Amino acid sequence: MRKNKAVFFILILIIIVFLTNTAHGTPEIPERIRVGLNYNSPSDDIIIDTNxxxxxxxxxxxxxxxxxxxxxxxxxxxxxDDYYNIKNGETKKIQYIKAVKYEGKLIGPYHIQIGESYLDYDSAQKSLNNIKSSFPDSYLAYDGQWRVWSGLFLDEKECIEHINNYKKKFNNFTFSLVGPDSKRVQIVNTFDDSIFMIYKSQETEIKVLDDTDVESLLEFNNTKYRGNLLIRIQEDNRLSVINDVRLSHYLYSVVGSEVSPSWHMEALKAQAVASRNYTIVSLGKHKKEGYHLCSSTHCQAYKGYTKEHERTNKAVDETGNQLLYYKDKLANTFYHSSSGGHTENSENIWSEAIPYIRGVEDPFSNGSPHDTWLLELNRSEIKKTLEENNIDIGQIVDIRIIETSQFGRAVKVEFVGTKNKVVLEKERVRYLFGTSNLKSIWYEIKTNSDLCIYNLDNNSIVTKRPNQLSIVSASGHEKIDLTREQISVKGLFQIKPYNVLPDKYFFHGRGWGHGLGMSQYGAKGMAERGHSYKEILEYYYKGTKVK
Incomplete structure (x- = not known):
C-alpha cells in the first residue's frame, strides 16, 4: 500500500512539473527552420547549382x-512553364501575342505526351532512354504520375500538327496533347539549355545527402547554403526559394551577418542569444509564404555559408540552447546597429508598450561609425517621394518636428505644403525616405534658409525660417509672402539674401536603426569593458534573465 502511495506521489510531482513548465511557456526549440531566400522578389526563373x-x-x-x-x-x-523568347543567349519570359514578330527563338507551354503514364521514375527513365533516338527533344514529366513528353510548342494548332506527323512515322506509339498549366515548372540544364524535366508540384525539395559536408553545399544567387533548398510556387505563380536548414547552422550565418567576427567574444555571444530568441519568437512571421523567416533585415540578415566564421560559430555553440526570458516568457529581442547614445521605449517606435523594451542610457554605443550622420534632401526630392506614396500636399513649404520622445527621437513630423499638410509618425518617415538614408528617427531638421534671431526678451538666439516670420512696417506686422523667392535680412555688418522657401533640408541624426533593445555597437562596447554576454542582454532588456 505504501509502495502504491509512493508511486502515486511521484506521478503527481511529474505532472506538476510538466504543467509548471507549460504554464511558464517553455518554448520548443526546433531542430530545423525554413528561410525564404527571395522574399519580396519571387522570380519566374531561378538557378540552383548542385555541387x-x-x-x-x-x-x-x-x-x-x-x-x-x-x-x-x-x-x-x-x-x-510559360512563353519565353530566347535571344542572344538570354531567355526572357513574354506575354505571347501571335501577331507580333519576335526576334530569336520562341518556346511555349504546349507539349505532346508520348505513351501512357509510368509507376515510378525508374520506369519512366527507362522508357525515355529507349525512345530518345526517335524523339530527341523528349524529356520526363511529373504531374502526380510519371510521363514522357516532347516539345515546347506555342499553341494547340502547332502541337496537333506535330502529333499528326508523329503518327505517320511512329504507328507503335500513342500521342496526346498537353495544354498550358500555370502551376507547372520547367527544369532546364543550363549547360545546353535542354529540358531536363517538367513537373507540377506545389513544392520541390533539392536535398543534399550530407548537409555537414561543406564541399557539397547548394548554391543560389552566387551564395552557398547548408541544408536543402525548396522551390515553392506562390499564389501569383512565381517561384520562391526556401532554405531548409538546421537552426544552429542558420544562427552561424545570422550572427556572422549581423556583427563582425572580430568583435569581443562576449558581444558575439550576446548576439547569438538575441538572434536565437528572435528566431523562435518569429517562427510564424511568413507562414502564408510557406516558410518561417526571410533572409532580409525584415527578419534577420541571413547570407548562407559565406557569412559563417569560426568565432561566430563558436559563439552560437557555446551559448547552446540558452534563451532570454521576461517573467518566464520568451523575450522578443529586437536589436539594432547603434543607438546614438540612448535606446528607446517600444511605444515611441511602434505602438505596443513592451515592459522589457525600455529606453536606457547607452554610452557604450559611442564610437560607432553611426554616432552622427547627415542626410541632405532637396525640396523636389521630398515632393516626389511623398507623391510616390500617395501623399500630395503641393509644393513643400516646411518640414518640422512637432513632437519628440522623452529621449529626443522625432515621434511626429509635420510636412507643410501649398495644398495641404500631413503629420507622419514614428518610423513612417524612415520608410518613406529609406532606412539606409534616414538611419534613425533621432534627428534635427535644418534648412538652407534658417535664420539666427536674437531674442531680446530672454537674451537667447533662436533659429527661425523666413516663412515663420513677419515683417514689421509702418502698417504693422505682415506675414512674409510665400510667393516671393527671397528676402534680404540686414545684420550688424551686412545685408544677406535668404530663400523664403528652403531649397534644401538637412537631417542631422544620431545612431542607426529603430533604437529598441540591444545596440550591437553598445554590446561591443560593454564587452570591451569587461561585461559578460548575460550582463549585456540583461542591461538592454530590462527585467530579463538568460536561462
Whole structure:
C-alpha cells in the first residue's frame, strides 16, 4: 500500500512539473527552420547549382512525395512553364501575342505526351532512354504520375500538327496533347539549355545527402547554403526559394551577418542569444509564404555559408540552447546597429508598450561609425517621394518636428505644403525616405534658409525660417509672402539674401536603426569593458534573465 502511495506521489510531482513548465511557456526549440531566400522578389526563373549528388523530391497538396537522384554536379534553371523568347543567349519570359514578330527563338507551354503514364521514375527513365533516338527533344514529366513528353510548342494548332506527323512515322506509339498549366515548372540544364524535366508540384525539395559536408553545399544567387533548398510556387505563380536548414547552422550565418567576427567574444555571444530568441519568437512571421523567416533585415540578415566564421560559430555553440526570458516568457529581442547614445521605449517606435523594451542610457554605443550622420534632401526630392506614396500636399513649404520622445527621437513630423499638410509618425518617415538614408528617427531638421534671431526678451538666439516670420512696417506686422523667392535680412555688418522657401533640408541624426533593445555597437562596447554576454542582454532588456 505504501509502495502504491509512493508511486502515486511521484506521478503527481511529474505532472506538476510538466504543467509548471507549460504554464511558464517553455518554448520548443526546433531542430530545423525554413528561410525564404527571395522574399519580396519571387522570380519566374531561378538557378540552383548542385555541387554534388542530390535527391529531388516532389510534394503534392497532401504532402505525399516522390523522388529521384541526380548523381552528378549540375546547374539547373527552374522556371514556370510559360512563353519565353530566347535571344542572344538570354531567355526572357513574354506575354505571347501571335501577331507580333519576335526576334530569336520562341518556346511555349504546349507539349505532346508520348505513351501512357509510368509507376515510378525508374520506369519512366527507362522508357525515355529507349525512345530518345526517335524523339530527341523528349524529356520526363511529373504531374502526380510519371510521363514522357516532347516539345515546347506555342499553341494547340502547332502541337496537333506535330502529333499528326508523329503518327505517320511512329504507328507503335500513342500521342496526346498537353495544354498550358500555370502551376507547372520547367527544369532546364543550363549547360545546353535542354529540358531536363517538367513537373507540377506545389513544392520541390533539392536535398543534399550530407548537409555537414561543406564541399557539397547548394548554391543560389552566387551564395552557398547548408541544408536543402525548396522551390515553392506562390499564389501569383512565381517561384520562391526556401532554405531548409538546421537552426544552429542558420544562427552561424545570422550572427556572422549581423556583427563582425572580430568583435569581443562576449558581444558575439550576446548576439547569438538575441538572434536565437528572435528566431523562435518569429517562427510564424511568413507562414502564408510557406516558410518561417526571410533572409532580409525584415527578419534577420541571413547570407548562407559565406557569412559563417569560426568565432561566430563558436559563439552560437557555446551559448547552446540558452534563451532570454521576461517573467518566464520568451523575450522578443529586437536589436539594432547603434543607438546614438540612448535606446528607446517600444511605444515611441511602434505602438505596443513592451515592459522589457525600455529606453536606457547607452554610452557604450559611442564610437560607432553611426554616432552622427547627415542626410541632405532637396525640396523636389521630398515632393516626389511623398507623391510616390500617395501623399500630395503641393509644393513643400516646411518640414518640422512637432513632437519628440522623452529621449529626443522625432515621434511626429509635420510636412507643410501649398495644398495641404500631413503629420507622419514614428518610423513612417524612415520608410518613406529609406532606412539606409534616414538611419534613425533621432534627428534635427535644418534648412538652407534658417535664420539666427536674437531674442531680446530672454537674451537667447533662436533659429527661425523666413516663412515663420513677419515683417514689421509702418502698417504693422505682415506675414512674409510665400510667393516671393527671397528676402534680404540686414545684420550688424551686412545685408544677406535668404530663400523664403528652403531649397534644401538637412537631417542631422544620431545612431542607426529603430533604437529598441540591444545596440550591437553598445554590446561591443560593454564587452570591451569587461561585461559578460548575460550582463549585456540583461542591461538592454530590462527585467530579463538568460536561462
Amino acid at each position: 554534388s549528388k542530390v535527391s529531388v523530391i516532389f510534394f503534392d497538396s497532401e504532402q505525399k512525395s516522390t523522388s529521384f537522384i541526380i548523381p552528378n554536379s549540375v546547374k539547373l534553371s527552374f522556371r514556370t
